[in-house]
Amino acid sequence: MEFSDYTAHALIEMLDRRDISAVELTKSVFDRIAEVEPDVHAYVTLTEELALAEAAAVDKRRAAGEALGPLAGLPVAVKDNMATKGVLTTCSSRILNNFIPVYNGTAVQKLYDAGIVMTGKTNLDEFAMGSSTETSYFGPTHNPWNIDTVPGGSSGGSAAAVAAGEAVMAVGSDTGGSIRQPASLCGVVGLKPTYGLVSRYGLFAFASSLDQIGPITKDVTDTALLLNVIAGHDERDSTSVPTDIPDYTKALTGDIKGLRVGVVKELMGEGIDVDIKAAVEASVRLLGGLGAEISEVSLPHSEYALSAYYLIAPAEASSNLARYDGVRFGHRTQDEVADMVEMYMKTRAEGFGDEVKRRIMLGTYALSAGYYDAYYGQAQKVRTLIARDFAAAFNQVDIIVSPTSPSVAFKMGAKVADPLQMYLSDVCTIPVNLAGLPGISVPCGLSGGLPIGLQMIGRAFDESTLLRTAHAFELAFGWHEKPNL
Amino acid sequence: MTVISKKDVEHVALLARLALTDEEKETFTGQLAQILEHAGKIQALDTTAVPPTSHVASLTNVLRPDEIRPCLTSEEALSNAPKQEDGGFAVPKIV
Numbered sequence: 001m002e003f004s005d006y007t008a009h010a011l012i013e014m015l016d017r018r019d020i021s022a023v024e025l026t027k028s029v030f031d032r033i034a035e036v037e038p039d040v041h042a043y044v045t046l047t048e049e050l051a052l053a054e055a056a057a058v059d060k061r062r063a064a065g066e067a068l069g070p071l072a073g074l075p076v077a078v079k080d081n082m083a084t085k086g087v088l089t090t091c092s093s094r095i096l097n098n099f100i101p102v103y104n105g106t107a108v109q110k111l112y113d114a115g116i117v118m119t120g121k122t123n124l125d126e127f128a129m130g131s132s133t134e135t136s137y138f139g140p141t142h143n144p145w146n147i148d149t150v151p152g153g154s155s156g157g158s159a160a161a162v163a164a165g166e167a168v169m170a171v172g173s174d175t176g177g178s179i180r181q182p183a184s185l186c187g188v189v190g191l192k193p194t195y196g197l198v199s200r201y202g203l204f205a206f207a208s209s210l211d212q213i214g215p216i217t218k219d220v221t222d223t224a225l226l227l228n229v230i231a232g233h234d235e236r237d238s239t240s241v242p243t244d245i246p247d248y249t250k251a252l253t254g255d256i257k258g259l260r261v262g263v264v265k266e267l268m269g270e271g272i273d274v275d276i277k278a279a280v281e282a283s284v285r286l287l288g289g290l291g292a293e294i295s296e297v298s299l300p301h302s303e304y305a306l307s308a309y310y311l312i313a314p315a316e317a318s319s320n321l322a323r324y325d326g327v328r329f330g331h332r333t334q335d336e337v338a339d340m341v342e343m344y345m346k347t348r349a350e351g352f353g354d355e356v357k358r359r360i361m362l363g364t365y366a367l368s369a370g371y372y373d374a375y376y377g378q379a380q381k382v383r384t385l386i387a388r389d390f391a392a393a394f395n396q397v398d399i400i401v402s403p404t405s406p407s408v409a410f411k412m413g414a415k416v417a418d419p420l421q422m423y424l425s426d427v428c429t430i431p432v433n434l435a436g437l438p439g440i441s442v443p444c445g446l447s448g449g450l451p452i453g454l455q456m457i458g459r460a461f462d463e464s465t466l467l468r469t470a471h472a473f474e475l476a477f478g479w480h481e482k483p484n485l
Numbered sequence: 486m487t488v489i490s491k492k493d494v495e496h497v498a499l500l501a502r503l504a505l506t507d508e509e510k511e512t513f514t515g516q517l518a519q520i521l522e523h524a525g526k527i528q529a530l531d532t533t534a535v536p537p538t539s540h541v542a543s544l545t546n547v548l549r550p551d552e553i554r555p556c557l558t559s560e561e562a563l564s565n566a567p568k569q570e571d572g573g574f575a576v577p578k579i580v
Contacts, residue, residue, distance in 0.1 A: 102561040196542045209540040238547040239540065307524040318501060325502070327574050329565035343577050345504035357503055361494070361513055362520060364501040374528060375521075380537030382527045387538060419516055420523055436541030460541075 003028040004165035005482070008074050008222040011168060015062075015073050022055035022062075022073030025168075026117050029075040032165045033119070036485050039147050042161035044080045044138050045088045046120040051075065054117045071229060072115030077167035079158050080121035081128055082108050082213070083202035087118075091204050092136035093126045095324045095331045095351025105202015106237065107171060107213045107230045114229040119167050122157030126353045127321065128178055128206045130154050131425035134416055135355040142412070143186060144483040145450050149409035152182030152425075158216045159186040163483055169226055170216045175206050176309055177404075177429025179214045180441035184404035184453025187443045187481060189470070190216045191223050192429075194460045195436035196241035198227075199234030207316035208239070210309075210433045220442065220471040224248035227463060243461055251464035252471040257291030259469060262397035266302045267428050275447035276403045283444045283454045284401060286476050287469070297393040297400060301385040305431040308386070310423055311366045311379035312434070317356075318363030324351060358419060387435040394459050399469045402428050404441040404453035428455055438463050440470050443479045451481070489518045 003011070003025050014020045030048050037043065058073040078084060081091045083101035090096045104112065111118070125135040133141040133156025143151040144164040151160040155172030159182035162170050172179040174192035183190025191214045198213045205211060215226035228249065233242040263284055268277055288294045326332035326347035333346035352360070366375040393400055406427055415422040432439040437457055444454035454473070458466030494514045498505045505513065559572055568575040 099565055102557060102564055195540075196544075235549060239542045239544065241542060241544065301530075304527050304530060307527045310520060311524050311527075322502075326567055327576055328562075330567070332567035337577050340577055340579050341502065342504075344502040345499075348502055349504035352503070354509075357505075357509070358513060358516060360501050360503060361497055362517055365489070365493070365497045365517065365521070368497060368500060375524065377537060378527050378530075378532060379524075380539060381532035381535040382530060383538040384535050385530070385532070387541065420519055423520075 002032060002165060004032040004168065007218045008071070008168050008225055011074060022058040022117060023052060025073060026051050026055040026075050029119060029165070029167065036144070036164050036166060039142060039485065040144055040160050040164050040166065041139060041141050042122055042157045042164065042166050043077070043120045044090055044092060044123050044157070047087055047118055051117045051119055058115055058117065069113060069115030070225065071111065074116055074168050075119045076111060076116040077119045077122045077158055077161045077170040078108060079124055079155050079170070079172045081124055081173060081204045082171070084108055084118070084121065087121065089121065091127045092124045092138055093351065093353070093356070094137045095348070097137065097331065099330055103202065106199035106234045108202060110230050111171070122155070122161055122170060124157055125154035126356050127204070127317070128154040128173055128175060129317070129355050129359050131177070131181060131422050132415065133157060133182070134412065135353055137353060140412060143409045144485050145187060145409065148411060149450065150185065150412055152185035152405070152409065154178040155216060156182045159183050159188055159190065162186070162188045162216050162218060164485055169222055171213055171226070171230070172216050173203055173211055173213050174433065175210045175313060176433050177426040179216060180429050180439055180453065180455060181405050181425060183216055183441045185409040185451065187451030187483065188216055188218060189220055189223050189440065189442050190214065191227065191440045192432065192438060193227065193231065193463060194438045196239055197461065197463070198230050199237040199240045201234055201236040205320040207313040208320060209316060210313060220467055220474050221249065221252060223440070224252060224467050246464055248463060248467055251468045253468060254472050254475055256287065256469055256472045259292045259399060260295065260397040261287050261292045261399045261401060262295050262297030262393055264302070264400060264402040265296050265298050266300070267402035271406050271424070271427065272403055273407045273447065276406065276408070276452050279445035279447070279452045280401065280403050280454055283473065283477070287473060290472055290476055295397060297397055299386070299389040299393060299431060301382065301389050302431050304382050305386055305434055306423060306427055308379040308382040309430045309434060310362070311375045312383065314359040314363030315366045315376050316363070318360045318367065321356070321360055324348065355419070383434045386431050390435045390437060398465060400457040402455050404428060404455040408447050408450035408452060432457050436460060438466050440466055442470050442474055443481070444477060446481060489514060489521060
């Protein structure tokens with residue numbers, strides 16, 4: 001077993017005992033990267049030199065007996081839509097292919113303060129718009145379980161890096177499933193925290209009312225460790241909520257006796273692969289065996305969630321992406337232009353890929369005069385209905401479960417020409433973003449050699465109960481499968 | 486349900502400041518029509534008594550004291566500029 005195969009919590013103990021140094025660990029991860037990255041392509045940018053310097057600094061501080069952060073010396077990958085000072089940050093887009101931030105995003109700064117060694121910036125669907133990491137300007141990421149299949153998206157690079165041992169942990173962002181769905185497809189754990197728990201400062205906005213940063217890790221304990229570091233109020237993000245942050249690892253008791261668990265009726269029927277349905281049903285029985293009380297819950301408006309999302313998210317994106325205009329940063333057309341408008345139009349035509357253009361067009365249309373009420377306005381009302389569905393369900397149960405993804409990893413290219421089919425990949429995860437709730441995906445089986453994910457959803461700001469349930473499940477299920485790269 | 490035309494696509498592309506090729510206009514006309522048809526499902530719901538949700542954060546009017554704080558230097562702010570001149574962002578003529 002290579003060092004890069006260990007969990008973060010195991011490595012923290014090994015580093016503490018000085019069984020291994022941060023430099024040795026970092027080298028081991030970069031050896032692994034050299035070995036598998038040509039097949040996986042999880043990263044846009046690798047920061048090996050910087051990482052080894054950070055690791056050496058951690059070792060030096062440890063040797064001097066200085067206080068160290070909770071993640072000191074751990075190699076962590078960061079999705080390439082979070083600002084990293086002095087390190088290229090592209091959003092996997094041509095329009096930012098030369099952009100070097102002059103500041104760190106809050107989550108990134110907190111990770112640095114906790115002592116991480118940043119391995120690099122991971123690949124994503126361009127501007128996080130996609131479910132397969134195929135829309136990256138820098139080429140697709142491949143699923144470590146089968147490199148002919150997609151890793152999911154949009155945080156496909158982060159999920160693939162963790163699954164392949166190219167990072168010990170990673171951070172991603174989730175607007176409609178972009179942490180949980182790739183975690184599911186890559187057989188790792190991914191948490192989308194409650195909207196407002198983690199600062200979005202320095203996260204390049206896609207849909208501001210839905211975006212949230214979260215951990216992608218090998219197990220639930222690692223997710224709790226990482227969440228401890230990145231959670232918390234930040235005055236630089238006016239939507240981050242002042243709330244007490246507990247030590248999430250304390251919640252991992254393994255005891256869920258008496259916990260009420262509800263299975264979503266509407267997400268266990270049509271459109272869900274039979275193997276996935278069977279794995280989720282078996283998982284629910286396992287939770288029952290641990291003493292949880294199982295019932296069925298209904299989210300009657302969930303069939304409208306996808307439609308509402310694909311109006312709200314593109315509408316917000318069309319506004320957020322207006323800033324990429326070739327004036328202050330990023331790509332600018334080199335063509336001769338007559339005026340500013342022509343410069344904007346050519347710059348954006350050259351800088352954005354098809355999916356980003358499609359969503360900007362869709363969002364602009366949904367917000368344009370004459371269509372606003374019918375599309376965007378109606379979608380916001382449906383959002384209210386979906387939030388009410390969850391509120392009603394949480395009157396009956398403490399945790400809601402469903403599949404994370406309706407299918408396992410699909411073949412590369414299979415859905416590229418059909419945007420609507422691609423959008424259906426997020427049918428189980430999108431309602432959670434619309435309601436702003438925390439959701440986690442944990443591995444719960446294999447189908448045809450590819451991982452299946454179980455989604456658990458908790459009450460707003462009750463990550464503790466969510467993580468406790470996910471951890472108890474993980475212990476009982478005993479997931480030890482690894483991709484054979 | 487509104488059927489989106491190539492003319493609509495051209496109008497929206499101008500609003501969005503996107504220069505589209507003829508081929509892109511054709512493709513987007515078809516794809517946007519298909520997506521909007523699916524998204525249009527929500528119009529079947531009666532929402533007359535339902536208030537809209539623009540965000541789920543339980544926050545209103547987040548304020549801070551109006552104090553001068555450290556911010557980017559002009560050099561930092563210009564460090565990614567495609568073109569700069571005299572300490573500012575240089576752009577093509579506007580009028």
